[in-house]
Amino acid sequence: MKVTTPRSILFGTAALALSLLAIMPARAALQVDITESADGAVPIAISPFASSGQALPLDMAQVASDDLESTGLFDVLDRDSMVATPSDPDEVNYQNWRSASVDNLVVGSAEANGSGGYRIRFDLLDVYQGRSSSSFQLNAGGNELRDAAHTIANLVYEKFIGEKGYFLSRIAYITMAQESGGLRYRLIVSDYDGYNPATVYSSRDPIMSPAWSPDGSKLAYVAFDVDRGRSSLRVQDLASGNIREISAREGINGAPAWSPDGDALALTLSYRGSPDIYRYDLNTNQLTQLTNNGAIDTEATWSPDGQHIAFTSDRGGKPQVYRMRRDGSQVERMTYDGESNQRADFSPDGDKLAMVQKSGNGFRIAVQDLENNNIRIVSEGPLDDSPNFAPNGQAIMFAKQGRNNELATVTIDGETKTRLSQSGEVREPAWGPLGY
Amino acid sequence: MSVMTNQVGRRCALAVVMVLAAFALAACGGDKNLRDGEDLPAAGMDGGDDQGMGMQSGRDIDVRGLEGIDPEDRSMFTDPDNPLSTRIIYFDLDSSAIPSRFSQAISAHGRYLSEHPDVKLRLEGHTDERGTREYNVALGERRAESVQQALVLSGASDGQLSTLSFGEERPAELGSGEEAYSKNRRVEFIYTK
Numbered sequence: 001m002k003v004t005t006p007r008s009i010l011f012g013t014a015a016l017a018l019s020l021l022a023i024m025p026a027r028a029a030l031q032v033d034i035t036e037s038a039d040g041a042v043p044i045a046i047s048p049f050a051s052s053g054q055a056l057p058l059d060m061a062q063v064a065s066d067d068l069e070s071t072g073l074f075d076v077l078d079r080d081s082m083v084a085t086p087s088d089p090d091e092v093n094y095q096n097w098r099s100a101s102v103d104n105l106v107v108g109s110a111e112a113n114g115s116g117g118y119r120i121r122f123d124l125l126d127v128y129q130g131r132s133s134s135s136f137q138l139n140a141g142g143n144e145l146r147d148a149a150h151t152i153a154n155l156v157y158e159k160f161i162g163e164k165g166y167f168l169s170r171i172a173y174i175t176m177a178q179e180s181g182g183l184r185y186r187l188i189v190s191d192y193d194g195y196n197p198a199t200v201y202s203s204r205d206p207i208m209s210p211a212w213s214p215d216g217s218k219l220a221y222v223a224f225d226v227d228r229g230r231s232s233l234r235v236q237d238l239a240s241g242n243i244r245e246i247s248a249r250e251g252i253n254g255a256p257a258w259s260p261d262g263d264a265l266a267l268t269l270s271y272r273g274s275p276d277i278y279r280y281d282l283n284t285n286q287l288t289q290l291t292n293n294g295a296i297d298t299e300a301t302w303s304p305d306g307q308h309i310a311f312t313s314d315r316g317g318k319p320q321v322y323r324m325r326r327d328g329s330q331v332e333r334m335t336y337d338g339e340s341n342q343r344a345d346f347s348p349d350g351d352k353l354a355m356v357q358k359s360g361n362g363f364r365i366a367v368q369d370l371e372n373n374n375i376r377i378v379s380e381g382p383l384d385d386s387p388n389f390a391p392n393g394q395a396i397m398f399a400k401q402g403r404n405n406e407l408a409t410v411t412i413d414g415e416t417k418t419r420l421s422q423s424g425e426v427r428e429p430a431w432g433p434l435g436y
Numbered sequence: 437m438s439v440m441t442n443q444v445g446r447r448c449a450l451a452v453v454m455v456l457a458a459f460a461l462a463a464c465g466g467d468k469n470l471r472d473g474e475d476l477p478a479a480g481m482d483g484g485d486d487q488g489m490g491m492q493s494g495r496d497i498d499v500r501g502l503e504g505i506d507p508e509d510r511s512m513f514t515d516p517d518n519p520l521s522t523r524i525i526y527f528d529l530d531s532s533a534i535p536s537r538f539s540q541a542i543s544a545h546g547r548y549l550s551e552h553p554d555v556k557l558r559l560e561g562h563t564d565e566r567g568t569r570e571y572n573v574a575l576g577e578r579r580a581e582s583v584q585q586a587l588v589l590s591g592a593s594d595g596q597l598s599t600l601s602f603g604e605e606r607p608a609e610l611g612s613g614e615e616a617y618s619k620n621r622r623v624e625f626i627y628t629k
Contacts, residue, residue, distance in 0.1 A: 183606075206605035209570060229558050229600055229628065251599060252577055255570040268570065275574040296574040312571055319571055343568040356568050363566065383612070385568050401565055402612045428569065 042160050044068065045077035045102045046152075049122070050087030050109040060110065060120075060149040066193070067153035067167040070409065071394065072416025073160070077102055089123045094130040103127050106156065116142040122152060124159065134159065146195065154436070166192060166390045168435035171397065172200070172210040172219055173407060177424040187221055189238065192431070194407075194420045200236060201243075211256045212432040219430075220246070220256035220265060233267055235282075246280055247287075257300045257309075259326075266290070266300035266309050277311050279326070290328035299343045302326075304350040310334060312342045321355055335368065337375045343386065347393045352412070354387035354396050365398050367412055378414035388431040399427045504556055504627035512548075513627075519544035523625040524608075525583055526618065529564075532575070532582040542583070545625065546590020553593065558626040559583050561601040562608070564617035569603055576601035576623075583623045 046061040046068075061079075068074035079085075083096045087109045097105055108122025121137040136155060140148035150167035157165035169192045177184050185207040190197040201207060205224040212219060217238060224231045225248075232248035233256055247253045251270035258265060265280045277291045277300045291297040295315035302309055303323075310323045316333065318340040324331040335341035338357040345354045350370070357366035357375075362382025368375050383401035390397070390409075397409045406421035407429045420426070501523055502510050513520045522541035525534055534542065549555060561576030580599035588594060609616040 206602060208573075208603075208605060224600075224602065224605070226600075229598060229626075231600070252573055252601060254573050268574070270574075270577055275577065296571065296578070298574050299568065299570045312568070319567075342571050358567070363568075383566065 041073055041075040042104065043075045043077070043102055044104040044106065044156070045082060045097070046106040047082065047085045047087060047108075048079070049120075051111060052109075053112050056110055056118075056145065058145040058149065060145055060152065061106070061108075063146060063149035064106070064153040064156070067150060067165070068156060070193070070416070070418045071157065071161075071165075072411045073157075073394075089125060089132050089135075092125060094125075094127055097127045104160075106152070108152070110140075110145065110148075113139060118142070118145060118148070120148055120152075124156060146191070150191075151436075161394075163392045163394060164434055164436075166392050166394075166431075166434060168192075169391050170216070170432045170435060171407075172212065172221075172430045172432065173399075173426055174207050174210065174428045175422070175424055175426050176206075187219070189219070194422075200238065200241075208428065209255055210428060210430040211258055212430055213258050214260055214262045214433065216433040216435065220258065222254050222256070233265075235265075251275075252298075255298050255300060257302055259302050260304055260306045266302065266311075268298040268300070277309065277328075288328075290324065291331075301344050301346055303346050304348055310344045310346065310353065312344070321353065334370075337366070337368075341366070345387050345389055345396075347389045347412075348391060349393055352389075352393075354389060356385055356387065365396060365410070367396070367414075376412075376414055378410045378412070379408070384408075386428045386430075388429055390431055391434045397429045397431050399429060401427070501624065501626040504629045506552075520548060525579075525623045527579055527621040527623075529617075529621070530575075532578040534582060534586055542586045543590045546587045546592045549587065549593070549596050550591030553596065556596050556598070556628050557587070557592070558628055559597065559599045560624040560626055561599060561603075562606060562620055562622050562624070563604050564620045565604045565607065565612065566617070567604075569605070572603035573601050573605075574603075576603045579621075579623050 046065045049056060049060045065076045069076040083100050084093065086092045086107050089107060092105065092107065105125040105127055106122055107125065108120065110118040110120040113119045118140050120140060121135065123132040123135040126133045138148060138151065147168060153167045154165035170189055171192055172187065172189050175186045175188060182204055185203050185205065186199050187201040187207050187210055188197050189200050200219060201223065203223060205226045208222040210219050210221040218235050219238065220233065220235045222231055222233050230248045231253045233246045233253040235244045235246060236242065246265065247267065247269060249269055249271035252268055252275050255268040256265050263282055265282065267278055267280055268275050269278050274294050275296050275298050276289060277297050279288045279290055290309065293315055295313055297311055297313045299312040300309050307326055308323050309326055310321055312319050313322050319342045320333055321335040321341050321344045322331055323334050334353065335355065338359040340358045342356045353368045353370060355366055355368065356363050357377065363384050364377050364381040365379040365384050365387045366375050366377050378396065379398060385399045385401060387396050387398040395409050395411050397407060400406050400408050404421065405425040405427055406419055407426055409418040410416065502513055505513060512518050513523065515521055519540045522538065525538045528535065549557060559580040561580030563572040563575050577599060580601055584597045584599060587597060607616065607620045608622065609619045
């Protein structure tokens with residue numbers, strides 16, 4: 001990223017097709033609240049984006065600032081503490097920013113492009129060098145300013161961190177609310193920060209265990225149908241809403257997990273007796289039993305290379321995480337720390353395992369380094385569940401249960417925590433792919 | 437989206453081009469459902485309209501679960517002096533063993549089922565909220581199967597019985613704490629047609 005090719009200019013001029021949807025302010029059902037932040041982060045300020053016409057319907061600088069701040073890897077200057085709010089590199093008095101110890105500054109503007117959208121340009125300024133280190137320009141539709149702001153944050157994040165940012169990714173989660181006539185369960189998809197929530201499926205019977213297809217186009221989940229006396233495991237296409245029923249056998253139809261190539265699901269069925277892990281080939285509809293014993297085997301998750309499946313089993317007494325090859329052979333126990341360990345999730349690079357660990361402090365999220373088996377506890381408990389790695393592996397989202405049911409995000413070092421909350425119960429976050 | 441950079445390395449340029457692709461997909465992908473922030477109860481998207489939400493729905497648990505019983509027999513299941521009126525078995529923490537105080541109820545239901553071979557009974561297993569959700573579905577199933585075996589020993593036949601585990605998903609009592617937990621670790625008897 002240190003390349004300084006002088007004046008390498010222009011990459012394509014494809015115009016972004018404009019959506020005809022009316023501009024509407026993005027709603028957030030989940031409220032973001034950064035609760036702890038780490039030291040040693042990259043100091044940066046994002047000055048408010050200018051617009052010569054009407055005021056922008058979205059504070060892009062604030063959205064991008066919130067993105068970066070939530071990672072714990074950036075120390076983002078509050079708007080109130082800014083010495084000035086320039087929008088063009090020529091307006092910047094670098095000496096003032098140096099005095100304020102702001103090493104990096106983003107300035108930019110978004111101008112109406114005459115066809116309902118915006119032409120956005122911004123510069124990333126190196127305050128000590130006193131010059132722009134990168135400048136970018138992009139066009140966005142009238143209702144795409146939020147995504148444009150996330151894109152700005154992704155570009156800044158990648159420039160400093162060297163990994164792709166996850167600010168355009170989406171999450172799925174389950175809510176339960178008490179409504180007239182009884183409980184109402186919803187499967188919801190939103191931006192990673194809780195904005196733009198949309199209900200994908202809704203029922204008076206429980207909905208569980210959402211899992212993203214690797215390409216982000218589908219969700220597998222479990223829906224109960226009490227009248228039918230069954231649960232069903234299904235795959236729903238998000239663009240069309242079409243639902244494909246995978247299994248509605250007697251007993252458990254649960255815990256879907258996509259293979260990394262998207263061609264198969266691991267799932268839990270109990271129609272032959274005790275709960276066991278099966279592999280369901282989505283192309284041939286072939287079902288293969290992978291575990292077979294009297295214990296509980298459930299909560300499968302695939303290693304990123306597709307060669308292994310980790311799962312929870314109480315075959316040794318208390319639930320622990322085990323691993324087998326994708327054909328069910330070579331089963332080995334992976335976890336020994338704490339009283340019990342359940343519901344594992346592999347990091348995207350396969351080097352770590354996140355799980356729910358039970359100890360004297362309740363149920364907390366643990367991260368196990370698979371190289372040396374060191375364990376780090378990254379949440380406080382007492383009822384934490386459903387850990388999910390961010391698509392770039394740098395954070396974990398999980399659910400907090402108990403008095404306040406909410407979603408939380410923690411960096412993998414456990415240092416920075418962000419809460420996503422709303423009224424009613426929110427649970428079972430599933431973090432989708434990067435989104436770009 | 438057009439993208440211009442200066443003094444930027446190749447990698448950044450590639451990242452921006454990929455962003456362009458993502459934007460184009462978002463604009464053409466027809467994923468309106470996921471962007472407009474509205475609940476869309478489109479056809480096929482809404483689940484069952486079941487009213488049987490246990491105690492939360494306000495529906496009387498005494499009525500729910502007796503649909504499969506001949507109306508003339510229902511009074512036996514609602515008479516508190518009749519062991520058939522016990523239609524919820526409660527369990528100890530981390531246990532699927534049926535506490536001995538329920539053995540009279542198990543015998544009565546087993547006998548009723550053996551005398552009414554056309555009657556079907558669904559055993560709905562539940563846990564408290566501690567532990568992971570899918571594992572709790574498996575624990576609830578283990579409780580339901582424990583009751584199933586006891587009923588078979590008391591005269592019911594396997595073909596009359598089925599199990600459905602909700603894990604911690606349908607608590608009888610919302611809230612955290614042992615008082616709620618002890619009411620949620622249960623198997624409910626649902627007589628179906």
